[in-house]
Amino acid sequence: MQQERVPPLPARLGLACYKCYKEENVRLSRCSGSLIDWKNHKPMCKALSSIEKEPMAMATLFFSLPSEPTTDLNVLKNMTEAYGSNILNFCHRSLNRKATTAEFNLVGWEPRCMVCTRTNQLIRMEAAKNGTSSAKIQQLIPCPQCNVSFCCSPAHWEAARLLHDRPCEDAPGPDSSGLSQCEMNRQVRTDVNFENTIAESHTPTGTFMWAPDRVLARWSSLEGKTWDGEFGDEMRKSVGVPTTLSMGPWVRGASDNLTMPMTILYGLEKMNEGDDGWTKKHTLTVHILGASTKELTGAMGFEEILHRLPEIKTLKLVLCGPEMPGGRIPQTITMETCPDCTRRGRKRIHEHACDTYHAFVQNKGTKYEKPDLCIAFNSGASQESIQTWPATFKLLVERKVPSLFTAYNREEAEAEAAILRSAGAKLLSPLGPNKNPWGSGKVIPEPNSVYGFYAVNGWLAGGFK
Template sequence: MQQERMPPLPARLGLACYKCFKEEGVRLSRCGGCHRISYCSPECQKLDWKGHKPMCKALSAIENGKISMAAATLFFSLPNEPTTDLNVLDKITNAHGSNMLRFCQLTLKRPATMAEGNIVGWEPRCMVCTRTDQLIRMEAAKNGTTSEPLAHLIPCPQCNISFCCSPAHWEAARALHHGPCEEGHDGLSHCEMNREVRGDVMFEEAIAGAHDESGQFLWAPDRVKAAWSSLAAVSWVTELGDEMRSAIRVPEERSMAPWIRAASDNLTMPMTILYALEQLKEDDAWTRKHTLTIHIIGAGMKEIQGAMVFEEILHRLPEIKTLKLVLCGPELPGNRVPKVTQMDTCPDCTKGGRRRVHEYVADTYHGYVESQGTKFEKPDLCIAFNSGASQESTHTWPATFKLLVGRKIPSVFTAYNREEAVGEAALLRGEGARLHPALGPVKNPWGSIKVIPEPNRIHGFYAPNGWFAGGFQ
């Protein structure tokens, strides 16, 4: 059964139909209740109304003053003059997003779903004063001035997903918007990164469902390398560009960039594992082992749905006979009793007697190790992809940190962005870990290059495994 897909970024911003996701060749109309999302037709709005109705009413209640103190709280700390101080802007937008979500949940009388939270998190706002369409309308009503009921922020004519509330504020924001973006790549500006994001969304929509029920684009090379070669001096483009063009038969005149970015979103997992092993090990003896054992801790559905890409580890290590992956995480389906699955391999690996074994355990890693007792075997590497240890999952990780450091298990943690990486690095050092300088906190050269704008912020991007938080042994 195909899963219902999460509305993409343009739909969250009201720039595409929230039901069918179309944005080209259609006339969009804003929802008359919340003024936040758009539809291409009454039919799409009717089909989506059951799902949207609770959040629509919650957002409308804020604007209509049905929640006491909501307006005062939302207006608090809004700057009167434009500012390009990113720390100030981030502080305001994070506070505003948190308050909005809290007020909505008071009306919902339950936690917001991920889709509902996304409507709040990616709400368009002025880049230099943080005002939103809703705040502009509420401010006008408070001051008794006239305002168009459906007035919108002014979008950048080039990227269309950054906004300002007036021409004067656009002048103030111009240098920041068109200057190099720290969280980007290849020296691209914030505006250019936005355009790349829009291109990736269009690419994703064009291929949605063609490769995987979840809508993910899953691709990995089907060749076996003749010998291991270092990942230290190559990149996504130089390593995969020509190979991918030939495999997928993309014409020479078309850029491979969207394809590579899409593939990197899942291939980042095996490539990050290989790069981390190369950095942590003193020599290349690990590339010639009979069995290579990797423990993926804090694992979730992304690792399960993208399981096929892990064969790239075997394909780059031709002397390995068995790749054993233990996927361990309290959110995995199943229970604490390990479930072993023999995975399919490509014809070349099968012919050569090479195996890939996945073991699934629904438990914390320290719980798993404790349950194994004397049967526990130290892996070649423990890795946690985007653990959220310094933010969302602070309560489950300290015991695992202590165990990894105490038992001297080679380990690596990745994060979505610099902030998370720095926070996790501090936690790891606090447990006594001596971090490898090439493994954090530092940008991961094999992190996904399919970036996503940060929610509840005006500037900045994040990506799966975008940063190494720390590696140690």
């Protein structure tokens, strides 16, 4: 299944072309009904424009707008979610269908004032309602430092500084400690520029992936270690980055894929605290629940598990999820390994199954063997995939299968932890809900929000056995 590419952040915020994603040396124009991509954009464009002609839609949108700026994050969250939901509901009625991913992005990533959540569309609608001349309309003002956060007036920027310049406590990512929203926004822009200039030359998809090809002499605990400490110097030599340049963007880019094997290793270490027997097994088996395109395209990264566990002879990964290609009959694939692992007779075997995990176990019957770890990356169990997970949770708890779940942000992690506890799981404190030290360092501002960030495996929702 090929996923629809999400445009880079600057394009989503109207700072770069939405078609080619170029930001520098281009003249940007707002939609005028004559876009190159007009055929695809036309339905959503008309739906969004029609809102300004519907009195009921306008009344609904204006009703939730505050008269004064606020820095209460709960209030801001409720306002942005209500606005996005109302906009999409009006658009769905106009389109007579649900919005596509690209169409949703136009709403979810629309710039808005940090302390009153007004968008440029709402500002125009308010001006028209009050009879203000279009020449006097004040559009959203970007922060001059990061150019990613916005306010609708200088007065609102004065209020917003309390949020924008203070440390983001909930932000995921190893490079986020103590950073403000403004500083993190600038880091995000750096990573976007890196991906646009470097990553596109590495892979056809424009996604940067890297993994070390060395095999460590022995297993070493991950406790207290960092992405840069473990990979920075080795990566610098591998890709030839001069010592005058920071490895930050490179390491953060690579961590977006390496977070999967490193989180698996961290989970196994914490599950087996005080017992390193798992590092010396002949075969290590890991079942990845809810697996999809991400695990398939990043399959090469899983060899890092073998490279950090030199005594393991075979790594068996079962990739199980309703979005996996193929049928419900599992397919076994022997993957290529690096020359060093091949020479030592070490193997990496992947088994693919298109099914929910509880159905997969049921179909296996007496042939099912408990793995060393079951893990679900960003399961969405508390949001998008509420219906499919309860039966799997019940099975994992009843069979006492060592299991670990990750999430994009604190809110999802805490909600998922509550669901796991209600299913009878006794969560291990080192495994959530808390920040994942091996979550991706490539953070992304939250959509449909004026504050906050998320990252792939940014949080550990809960681990149990």
